[in-house]
Amino acid sequence: MASILQLISGLVELIWSITNHNIVMVVMASFTVLYLVYKRRVAIYLLDFNCYRPPDSLRLPMSMYVEHIVNDGFDPDAIAFQVKILARSGFSQETCIPPPLRELPIIKSLSYNKQEAETVIVTAVKDLLEKNKISPKAIDILITNSSMFSPTPSLSAMVINEFKMRSNIRSFNLSGMGCSAGIVSVSLAKDLLRVHRNSLALIVSSEILSPNWYTGKNHSMLLTNCLFRMGGAAIVLSSRVQDKNISKYKLKHVLRTNRAKDDRSYACVYQDVDLEGKTGISISKTTVSVAGEALKANMALLGPMVLPYSEQIKYGLSLVWQRRGQNKVYVPDFNKVFNHFCVHAGGKAVILAIEKGLKLKEEDMEASKMTLYRFGNTSSSSIWYELSYMEAKRKMKKGDRVWQIALGSGFKCNSAVWKCLQSIEPEKDNAWSDRIDSYPVDVPDIVKID
Known part of the structure; x- marks a missing residue:
């Protein structure tokens, strides 16, 4: 003083x-x-995070999925479509669903929805706080995000009640923001932590599946049954100077791109009712191209912040030549900047399209492909399962930079850049620790389903 x-x-x-x-x-x-x-500028640190690992008893083997849709009243065309999608999904036999979706017939009720939310969210938060010896009363900011389930009281209120957090905690509950909401939460936490200095922020990213099972005939709505699986993650961010030496990562950049003004982008992932009055989430065939456009817009903002001048010049010159009708736009070499990539595991087609579009190596996409294979599309938490995979494989070294790319309805492309502050050793409670030695695996293009 x-x-x-x-x-x-x-x-x-x-x-x-x-x-x-x-x-x-x-x-x-x-x-x-x-x-x-x-x-x-106040530095923002990622103290630690934890991904929920469902018990093996909730696994959904593909043969069980087929048994469910056959006995749940789907017509033959809807059954055949889902079997075709599942066979090409890039999933293993280990992806999980909540108990109500395992029943015959499937159960949909508010009480089961809340039970799933409590199981995923409370477990992820409890394990994270206990592992880092953080008292719930030490949390200054709480942000929960779940796109399709928004009860009253909110999910953030549920966390406060469960862990008896302070009455003056700053809490926020984000809904309807799709699979990219996890980065939205990081962005919000960053802004709040810079205003309310010397604070801790807890983020909980999840998606509740129980209320969103679609039983109609619309193919674009049936996709959600095939792609989404159970999961969630809890993350603690800090603006406390004393946490620098014990944190895993430092936040370097957060960039959000929202293309909702464009009708095609706005409608490509859309909750609606079908001709029979059944509610579902429609995923358009244009989603991959829309995602590519959103990613390009996000890259245009991120590039000048991270790329060396040589790459920026090549990109700028290619734009000039393209306007003259010559050559394609040069794709910057992001491997010169980033050591690791966490691309949202939204589906095999999206992952492959981004791999090709960014000219990334196959090993760059390993975490995304393995996350999709083992856990399926866990929505906004998928990028954390991917980072957890890299830690379990001992890939995160001091000084490494990782780029998280999240895509979601709206349409949005959000990204976060982190710098690793210490070489990270695998933890026994890592979501992958039970079988990390068996990864990576070869994922067949098509799986035979009996």
Whole structure:
């Protein structure tokens, strides 16, 4: 404190001499300098995170999936379509669904929805706080995101009640923001942590499946049954200086791109009712191309922040030549900047399209493909399962940079860039720790389903 007061005193004296003892100028200049000092950038650290691992008893082998849809009243065309999608999904026999969707007939009720939310969210948060010896009362900011399930009281209120958090906690509940909501939560937490300094923020990213099983005939709505699986993640961010030496990562950039003004983008992932009045989420055939357009827009913002000048110049020149009708646009080499990539495991087609579009190597997409294979599309939490995979494989070294890319309805492409602060050793409670030695595996293009 004494050194700070000496610094301020010396600063005032300097301004006093520069302004020729003009008291008004001294006051104005002093306030300006102090404001700029106060507004200096606050570092945001990722203290730790935890991904929920469903018990093996909730596994959904493909033969069981077929048995369910055959006995759940689907017509032959709907059954054949889902079997075809599942065979090409890139899934293993280990993806999981909540208990109500395992029943015959499938059970849909508010009580079961809440039970699933409590199981995933409370388990992920409890394990994270206990592992890091963080008291629930130490959490200053709480953000939950779940796109399709938004009960009253909110999911954030459920967490506060379960863990008896402080009454003055700043809590937020995000819904309807799709698979990219996890990065939206990080962005919100970053802004709040920079305002409310010396604070801890808890983020919970999940998707509740129980209320969203579709039983109609619309192929675009049947896709959600085939792609989404049970999962969730809890993350603790910090703006406390003392957490720098114990945190895993430092947040470097967060960029959000929203293309909802474009009708085609807005409608490509859309909740609606079919001709029979059954509610479902339609996933359009244009989703892959829309995702590519959103990613390009996001890259255009991120590139100048991270790419070396040589790559920026090549990209800029290619745009000039393209306007003259020559050559394709140059794709910057992001391997020169990033050591690791966490691309949202939304589906095999999306992963392959991004791999091709960014000219990434097959090993760059390993975490995304393996996450899709073992856990399926867990919505906004998938990028955390991918980061967890890299940690379990001992790939995260001090100084490494990782790029998380999240895609979701709206249509949105959001990305976060992290710098690894310490070489990370696998933890026994990592979501992959039970069988990480068996990965990576070869994923067949088509699986035979009996």
